[in-house]
Amino acid sequence: MKKKINLQFLIMSVTAIILTLVISTLVSYEVLKDEVMEDLHTYARVLVETGAFSDMDHISYDAKEDGLRVTVIAEDGSVEYDSNANASDMDNHEKRPEIEAAIESGEGSTIRRSSTLERSMFYYAVRLDNGNVLRVAKESDNVLSIMSSTFPLLLGLAVVLFAVGALFSHLLTKSIVAPVEQMANDMDHLESIRVYKELRPxxxxxxxxxxxxxxxxxxxxxxxxxxxxxxxxxxxxxxxxxxxxxxxxxxxxxxxxxxxxxxxxxxxxxxxxxxxxxxxxxxxSTQEVVYEQLDLYAMAEKCVDMLQVNAENHDVTLQLSGKSAYVNANREMMNELLYNLCDNAIRYNKKGGRVDVSVEETDTEVVLSVKDTGIGISKEHQERIFERFYRVDRSRSKLTGGTGLGLAIVKHIVAQHHANLELESEKDAGTQIRVRFLK
Incomplete structure (x- = not known):
C-alpha cells in the first residue's frame, strides 16, 4: 500500500511540474508578445512623428540598427520601400491582415510568418497622412524555439522540483501509513494509537x-x-x-x-x-440448507409421542397444546430443535413434574414454547446456559446422561432460522424456553 500511495504522489508531482512548466512558458510567451507589440507601436509612432519616411527619396533612418524591418506600402498595396528586401520584387501587400486593418481603422497588428523572409514576424502597421501605410516588424521566435533556448534551465528546475516532490511524497506517505502500521503491529492496544478521525469507524x-x-x-x-x-x-x-x-x-x-x-x-x-x-x-456446514413450509404443531406432536416413554420413565407428564402453524424451516433442524428442548425439559425435571409444549400463532410470528416444572436455573447461570458443555448441575447431568450440548445445538438452529430465543427460569420453580419464528 505504501508503494502505491508513494507512486500516486510522484505521478501527481510530475504532472504538476509538467503543467507548471508548460503554463509558465505560455504565459512568458504572451508577456513577450505584448512587450514586442508595445515596442513596435512606440517605434512606429516615433517614426511617424519624426517624418523619417515622409520623403521616400531621402530616408534617413536605418531600421537594421534597431533590429527592425520597416516597410512602406502604398494605398493600392504595392510596396514602395522595405528595409530588408527589394521592394520591386515583393508581392502586393493589400491583402495582408495588418495592412487591411491599418487602411480601415488607422492601425493594425498581427503575428504571422513572412512569405518574403520565410520567418515568423511581429507586425504593427499605421496609416500615414498621405494614405500610405508604415509597417514596422520584428522577428519573433515561436513557442518551441523559446522552450528550446530555455530547455537546460527548465530541465534543471524540473529535476529540483521532482526531487523535492519525491521527498515530501515519501514523508507524507509515511505519515499517512504510520497509524495503519501501528495497528497491524499492536492489535491489542488500538485505543492508544492516535489516528485520523476518518479511520475511527x-x-x-x-x-x-x-x-x-x-x-x-x-x-x-x-x-x-x-x-x-x-x-x-x-x-x-x-x-x-x-x-x-x-x-x-x-x-x-x-x-x-x-x-x-x-x-x-x-x-x-x-x-x-x-x-x-x-x-x-x-x-x-457448506451444504445448502433446504427450507420448506412445515407444520410446527404436527412436528411437535410427533416429537411428544416419541418421548412419552422417556417421560414416563422419569415420572414426568408430557403434554402438547396449540394449533397448526406453518414456518419456513429446515425439517431436520426443526426435529432436532424440538427433541433437544423436550428431552432437556424431561431430564432436568422433578419426580411427578410436568412438561408443557405449545405452538401458538399471531399475525407476525409463530411461537414454540417448552415449559417444565423442573429444577430451574438460577440468575447467574442463565446467560451461559446455551454455551457448549455448560451445566448448572454437573452431578445431575451425569446421572441423567446429558451431554451439555443440547441447548448449544438449539441456539445454532435458532440463529440459522433468524428466530429469537427467550429463556425464563427460576431455581427450583421450573424453566420456560420460547422460540419466536417471524412469519
Missing part, C-alpha cells in the same frame, strides 16, 4: 473483529478441553471395567454389572460424539 470494526476472533479462539480452546474431558470420563470407565473382566478378578455377578456399566458408558460416548459431530456440522 475502521478501527472500531477491526477491534470488534479482533475481539470476536480472540473470543472464538478461547471458545474453541475451551471446547477442545471440554471434549477431551467429556470423552475421557466414559472411556476411563469402559477401560477400567473391561480390564477387571479381562484379569479374571470379577465374579459372574460383577461381570454382568460391569457389562451394564460398559454398555451405559458406550451409549453415553456415542451420544456425545454424535452431538459433537452435529454441532461441528452446524458451525462449518
Amino acid at each position: 475502521f478501527i472500531t470494526t477491526i477491534q470488534k473483529q479482533h475481539e470476536d476472533i480472540r473470543k472464538n479462539a478461547d471458545m474453541r480452546q475451551e471446547f477442545t478441553a471440554n471434549v477431551s474431558h467429556e470423552l475421557k470420563t466414559p472411556l476411563t470407565s469402559i477401560s477400567g471395567y473391561s480390564e477387571l473382566i479381562e484379569s479374571g478378578m470379577a465374579t459372574d455377578e460383577d461381570v454382568v454389572r460391569f457389562a451394564g456399566e460398559i454398555h451405559q458408558n458406550a451409549n453415553r460416548l456415542l451420544t456425545l460424539i454424535n452431538d459433537i459431530i452435529r454441532l461441528s456440522e452446524l458451525d462449518v
